[in-house]
Amino acid sequence: QVYLVESGGGVVQPGKSLRLSCAASGFTFSRSGMHWVRQAPGKGLEWVACIYYDGSNKYYADSVRGRFTISRDNSNNMLYLQINSLRVEDTAVYYCAKTPTYNVYNRFDYWGQGTLVTVSS
């Protein structure tokens, strides 16, 4: 059974930093492209970032490029999202999601349950 479990969310002040984690199990993590997707309260889905199976390439949405960094630790089956210079508009549930193959350009076949980040003073 595939599991993706996010953690690290919470209430943070604008301008601060946060690191989100996603623990993966039940599949060969090192063979899957991985993504972060966020959803602001009451809003739709917004793709945030992705990383190749081996960490060799990373891509970001324009709205987060330069502030967010995606990374992975294949030896421990972990995905991360470092978020710097947090803004109120970053408030959202953050989901990690996997693709079924090495390729990041593929469907998201499994999603975690999400972790809520609230940016507020």
Add this chain to the structure above:
Amino acid sequence: EIVLTQSPGTLSLSPGERATLSCRASQSVSTSFLGWYQQKPGQAPRLLIYATSSRASGIPDRFSGSGSGTEFTLTISRLEPEDFAVYYCHHYNTAPLTFGGGTKVEIK
């Protein structure tokens, strides 16, 4: 960036009725890279359809997808009570990947 526009925003139907959801892309999308997700309140999205018309594992055959170019459709042939939810189309051809704004299917 490929912008996906979904219509209608809300669809009010009764159980047993047919639902037709539309997704229009701002430029042509390969059929291999267009999918649909279902999301219920408080839950993560769930993959329904990938590559325009392939059903994901465990998805009942009342769900079907079609389309090409810039016009794609998700059809639910006969709505079951558990199908009332929000549906998102998604392109995954190249970065930035994008989602449509969603269609809410509600009980009439």
